[in-house]
Amino acid sequence: MTVPVLAAVTGASWEAALVAGLERTPTGITVVRRCVDLADLLAAASTGTARAALLSAELRRLDRDALARLAAARVVVVGLFSPGDEEAETRLRQLGVVHVLSADSPPTDISAAVSAALGEQEAGIDALAPAGWSQPLEALPGVDAPVDSGPAVEPGSGRLVAVWGPTGAPGRTTVAVNVAAELAASGVPTLLADADVYGGVVAQLLGFLDEAPGLAAATRLANNGQLDLAALAAVAPQAAPNLRVLTGISRADRWPELRPSALEQVWLLCRSLAAVTVVDLGFCLEQDEELSFDTAAPRRNGATLATLDAADIVLAVGAADPVGMQRLVRGLTQLRETVPGALPRVVLNRVRRGAVGAEPEGQLAEALERYAGVRDPAYVPEDRESVDAALLQARALHEVDPGSKARVALAGIAAGLVGRPAPGRRRGLLRRGA
Ligand SMILES: Nc1ncnc2c1ncn2[C@@H]1O[C@H](COP(=O)(O)OP(=O)(O)OP(=O)(O)O)[C@@H](O)[C@H]1O
Ligand SMILES: [Mg+2]
Known part of the structure; x- marks a missing residue:
């Protein structure tokens, strides 16, 4: 039995030769349909009649999203480029196509690539390869300054820290911005990314005047196979x-721009651009596919889920009051269910006696262990004055009020993320004056 294959190579000068070659040679693959464009290909793939697709690099609108849809339809992909067209080859690889051949390759090589791709599918290997690993830091064209200052980042070795928390504005953004600023100030090349699908405010908090292209631009490039380290x-x-910033979407209705499949690619490259990437996330974890019959439809919380899934560390921020704690406990349960691999480290923010009792840290720790089974949270005290001053000046806490209680606590959390002892750690931050 031969493998039914779709061909989406219309318009390529080598189309006729390729199809004739495949027909002439017994290769084990049969072209069952020649698709005229991407929409035709996706429609044909969704019928389940073919197991593989041959696509040309010139196929218009080919992007990571389309490749993700082919993968979801269990159709493996072999990319073909015009002989000698290195740019087309690179583009296919940057899109994440693993099997890429020159279109004048012998038909048996093409069928061997189809078999290899099918074998990988069988073995459960991700059809969409993360692209960009092979590019060494120093050999990147088009960067006018060194890609990063400070200690070099071993390509791919950077850590991804997701800052998440339940509804109720527990302080995710405050924690993300300041933890990133602390890391940078301590000499760690850091990238702060705003991936809040409900509208990001990191740019505003850091006083960015112009609308920077930011994360939406990075995901667009990734989706089109044009994102490399220099472009990022x-x-x-x-x-x-030491602090780079990928600003977020300024309006909540732009959430479809933060495509999960493209974000995965962005996070991967971030690991080569910065030693630590800190991502500010939206609160919601609901998987809305149950609400939609179209499994390929974009999902609002897809970006949050994809980031939590990719993260090495999840900082789960909760508000240190009875309502905030209840939301956090529920949120942690949901996090465990939706992203079982995530390892949350809990940060209790806005700790104050008034909301909890005379010994807030002890009481919070006890409640957290009893209801969520989580030990050793980090505490950030309520510190209205210094947090407000930072807001007003659009700067990080360490610049505005380096001795403030919240700043000291956030510096400790940042140090913990890179395995350093907390600077000047004091016990019982709340004993005095809280
Ligand atoms: N430790 C703190 N002390 C005092 N105020 C704080 C503290 N942390 C955060 N805040 C304030 O709480 C409010 C919410 O904080 P933030 O915007 O960081 O929360 P969020 O979880 O990101 O909310 P959103 O759901 O809007 O994204 C802000 O006004 C912020 O200044
Ligand atoms: Mg926020």
Whole structure:
């Protein structure tokens, strides 16, 4: 039995030769349909009649999203480029196509690539390869400055820290911005990314005046197979020494721009651009596919889920009051169910006696262990004055009020993320004056 294959190579000068070659040679694959464009290909793939697709790099609108849809339809992909067209080859690889051949390859090589792709599918290997690994840091063209200052980042070795928390504005953004700023100030090349699908405010908090291209631009490039390290660096401007920022979507209705499949690619490259990438996330974890019959429809919380899934560390921020704690406990349960691999470290924010009792840290720790089975949370005290001052000046806490209680606590959390001892750690931050 031969493998039924779709061909989406219309318009390529080598189309006729390719199809004739495949027909002439017994290769084990049969072209069952020649698709005229991407829409035709996706429609044919969704019928389940073919197991593989041959696509040309010139196929219009081919992007990671389309490849993800082919993968979801269990159709493996072999990319073909015009002989000698290295740019087309690179583009296919950057899109994440693993099996890429010159269109004048012998038909048996093409069928061997189809078999290999099918074998990988069988073995459960991700059809959409993360692209960009092979590019060494120093050999990147088009970067006018070194890709990063400070200690070099071993390509791919950077950590991804997702800052998440339940509804009720527990302080995710405050924690994300300040933890990133602390890391940068301590000499760690850091990238702060705003991936809140309900509208990001990181740019505003850091005083970015112009609308920077930011994360939406990075995901667009990734989706089109055009994101490499240099392009990522170009859309992630330096906000302070060692601190790059990928600003978020300014309006909540732009959430479809943060496509999960493209974000995965962005996070992967971030690991080569910065030693630590801190991502500010939206609160919601609901998987809305049950609400939609179209499984390929974009999902609002897809970006949050994809980031939590990719993260090495999840900082789960909860508000240190009875309502905030209840939301956090529920949120942690949901997090465990939706992203079982995530390892949350809990940060209790706005800790104050008034909301909990005379010994807030002890009481909060006890409640957290009893109801969520989580030990050793980090505490950030309520510190209205310094947090407000930072807001007003659009700066990080360490710049505005370095001795403030909240700043000291956030610096400790940042140090913990890179395995350093907390600077000047004091016990019982609340004993005095809280
Ligand atoms: N430790 C703190 N002390 C005092 N105020 C704080 C503290 N942390 C955060 N805040 C304030 O709480 C409010 C919410 O914080 P933030 O915007 O960081 O929360 P969020 O979880 O990101 O909310 P959103 O759901 O809007 O994204 C802000 O006004 C912020 O200044
Ligand atoms: Mg926020």
